[in-house]
Amino acid sequence: MKKDLGIHLAIFVLLMVSLPGVASPQQIEKKDCMFLSSLHYTASGMGYWYDKSNGGLEAVTGIPYSELSCKNCHVSSCDDCHKTEADGKATYSTKFARDQAMCLKCHAREASMMKIDKLENHEDVHVLAGMQCMDCHTGRDVHGNGTVYASMKQVGALTPKCEGCHEKIAQTTSHTVHAEKLDCNACHVRQVVSCTNCHFETLVKTGKRVAVPVSGWVFLMNSNGKATSANMQTFVAQGNNTFLMFAPQFSHSVMKCGRTCEECHATEVVAEAKSGKVRLLWLDSSGVQHARGVIPVPSGAKYELVFQNHQDGKWSVIENPAEPPIHFAGYGTPLSGAQLEKLARVERGK
Template identity: 55%
Template sequence: MKKKLLLFLLICMFFLIIFTSVYSEVITKEDCFYLKSLHYTARGMEYWYSKENGGIETLTNIPYSNLSCGKCHYKSCDTCHKTSEKDKSFYSAKAATNQDICLKCHARETLVMKINKEANQQDVHSTKNMRCKDCHTARDIHGDGIEYNSMKQTGAIDAKCEKCHKSIPQTISHKIHGDKLDCKACHERQVVTCYNCHMDTDIKEGKRVAIPLTGWLFLMNHEGKVTSANMQSFVVKGNKT
């Protein structure tokens, strides 16, 4: 009886070892370059927030991993590509081109579009029924195997005004500024941000409490060109901002 039990246990252990060796493989960044993409890593927000780069963490002393910011970013292909039909699920490239998929996470862009529409000042691209995919390439979404710090880093994003607007009229403004200004410095109407974002509430309750701010444009010098940017103020541990 004991021999049979021992034999049974040995057989179970054998199959357990085989099972774990086959199914315990971990997909690494070397196997799948999407794992290095900004959509997966959410590295942009973390990079600008971190104390290593002089970000707001120097005041909050709260690690980025404790914030709700990274929860929105997609860890699975299902979020964009999964679709269902007749009780069956499958992957579809077409499903990912639906702009509603993008706007589920890119809330700032959703708000900009809403504000512009209500003010009857819609972006010319929106009035032409252009969608995110018309400017942003698959590489923008899936990455290219390089782990970029943010979308501001050179090479991170393919979308550029010059790709469509190849022939630029030689107006006085264009002649004066030349290559010193990025298109967005003049042609972006406004940016939307939030001020007095309550960090403590985010940590304790997982809620973002802030006041939207719009109708303005923030400019910065980035890699030798003036371009549109954004800013955000925070409240943490009392009145420290």
């Protein structure tokens, strides 16, 4: 009897697999599962900005993205986020997957930013309100919508917008003047944390990332027709070749009240930008220093930087490094001359 039951079960499984429209796990295609097109699964964002055809870091390293361990940084299956244990047995949990700790396991830059803000006693306004990632992000952001996006910076890839909750915007002078010119992030994101001196050779040899984090600043560049908050990243590749990248970034370091006019307009760093050279990182008697506050990213500017090599667990300054190629990634573009002129004006308002 047991033998007959086993035979019948085997026949049933074979029939189910062979029936039209019923796929085995190995046969599941993107058209049948939106998750297979999601950025969490494809991790295509990193490959997109790295690709030499887009002006990315590969132009300096000469190593294809397919040969880097970065390509493994993706969510391979539902188990990665949903699998947990209950009563000693494996189970699936939506609640477990929605917990912020799950998101921050991979999204290390945001975890770092939140930690810095807490230490500096000015946490993100949403964090203070008890909100978590999934209060703004949706299942569509996580699981995809069937569209293959090259980057999370691409229009349509992510759904959250400030206006989704903040339907009524106070008619202050700042909001009126900047209405169609600035994204909310440009004034309300306090700071970003940047990875400087990302040491590419260590990544290739060990699969580990080493860099020097810098915070206390935020950059301004254009994205989707408006000036918005942005970030920078510098790299040191084999042979001490260097690379500088700028990209739009919404950092989870949001202030309830936006910046004052004086924090953006007619500042020392704006004057530097107008002169064509901006000091971002420099050396003095106490070590490496960095600019602070709002830093415009104009077209054609050169940047003063400090590049360091990493060897045997120690950093050492590279003397007279070559000027790095500059890459504008994530669908971002530099500020125009007209935008820089407006930043150079002395403004007053509320």
